[in-house]
Amino acid sequence: MEFFLEIILNLVGLLVGIVVGTISYIGFKNTGSPTLFRISIAFFAIGIGFGILATGFILDDFIFKTGDINRGISTLGVASQTVGYWFIAFSHTIRTFFPKSRYLRSIGAIPLFLVSFNYVENILRAVSFILLVYGAIETLISYIQGRKKTTLFVAIGLGLLGFGEFIGWYSFVFPETILYVFSILIKIGGLISVGIPVSKIPLRKISFDENL
Amino acid sequence: MTEHRTQIKIVGEILDTATHEIDEHEGTTITHIIRKANISHGRLSTILNNLVSQGLLEQVNSKRSYRYKTSSSGREFLVAYKTFREFSDDFGLTI
Numbered sequence: 001m002e003f004f005l006e007i008i009l010n011l012v013g014l015l016v017g018i019v020v021g022t023i024s025y026i027g028f029k030n031t032g033s034p035t036l037f038r039i040s041i042a043f044f045a046i047g048i049g050f051g052i053l054a055t056g057f058i059l060d061d062f063i064f065k066t067g068d069i070n071r072g073i074s075t076l077g078v079a080s081q082t083v084g085y086w087f088i089a090f091s092h093t094i095r096t097f098f099p100k101s102r103y104l105r106s107i108g109a110i111p112l113f114l115v116s117f118n119y120v121e122n123i124l125r126a127v128s129f130i131l132l133v134y135g136a137i138e139t140l141i142s143y144i145q146g147r148k149k150t151t152l153f154v155a156i157g158l159g160l161l162g163f164g165e166f167i168g169w170y171s172f173v174f175p176e177t178i179l180y181v182f183s184i185l186i187k188i189g190g191l192i193s194v195g196i197p198v199s200k201i202p203l204r205k206i207s208f209d210e211n212l
Numbered sequence: 213m214t215e216h217r218t219q220i221k222i223v224g225e226i227l228d229t230a231t232h233e234i235d236e237h238e239g240t241t242i243t244h245i246i247r248k249a250n251i252s253h254g255r256l257s258t259i260l261n262n263l264v265s266q267g268l269l270e271q272v273n274s275k276r277s278y279r280y281k282t283s284s285s286g287r288e289f290l291v292a293y294k295t296f297r298e299f300s301d302d303f304g305l306t307i
Contacts, residue, residue, distance in 0.1 A: 091305050150302040
């Protein structure tokens with residue numbers, strides 16, 4: 001049941017990521033807006049991340065049958081998603097993400113080589129959570145300023161993705177409970193909510209760049 | 213607090229003015245664009261030259277001054293700009 005839900009979640013994530021990324025890229029090609037370029041990179045990275053995870057789960061379900069996704073594939077997928085969430089946060093003018101000290105920057109990457117894939121994945125998930133909360137708060141502020149319903153949906157979507165990640169941590173503490181399934185369902189809801197702005201694009205009314 | 217406008221947003225406002233605020237000579241004066249788009253003359257001249265060379269604006273010659281109107285490709289750009297401005301607004305971002 002959990003495996004099946006994971007595959008559904010990751011396929012929904014792949015679809016939402018690629019669709020929003022493609023629309024943003026078309027927007028960038030037509031207007032040259034750097035913001036749309038950043039949104040397209042963000043959602044392509046998120047979509048590819050979910051796609052990698054879906055592939056990992058499907059491979060294990062049909063070929064390896066170990067009952068758990070390969071840690072390397074899982075880390076790669078989560079890393080790609082984190083890059084995407086970082087670009088969303090970066091678009092909201094995140095300025096002081098990395099430490100300013102050269103010494104801290106030079107040793108910042110060392111832990112990645114010292115810890116196992118499992119730890120790296122947990123670190124990336126923690127970073128994703130922070131970026132999602134940041135993105136959700138910034139989008140919510142934009143909603144308060146502009147009062148656009150679709151902005152609220154995106155803010156709620158990012159918030160649900162972060163909340164799902166948070167609930168997912170509790171499933172480590174309380175394994176074999178409904179919490180894990182609950183976290184996956186929350187994330188699926190979040191992804192659908194983030195994808196709502198795509199429905200507002202009147203694709204037929206726009207004559208797109210012929211060079212595309 | 214004043215809002216920082218991106219280059220593309222300024223271009224959108226110029227094209228919008230040159231589309232909807234045309235006079236009996238079927239064009240808009242530089243003074244009118246300066247007032248509507250809230251931009252300095254020096255900066256506007258550079259942007260107008262770029263827009264004309266890219267074919268988004270047409271220069272209409274009248275007796276006293278140059279006038280500008282949005283070309284058909286400029287109108288297409290304006291439609292795309294407005295659509296994707298809404299799209300980036302949905303994500304709480306400025307285009």
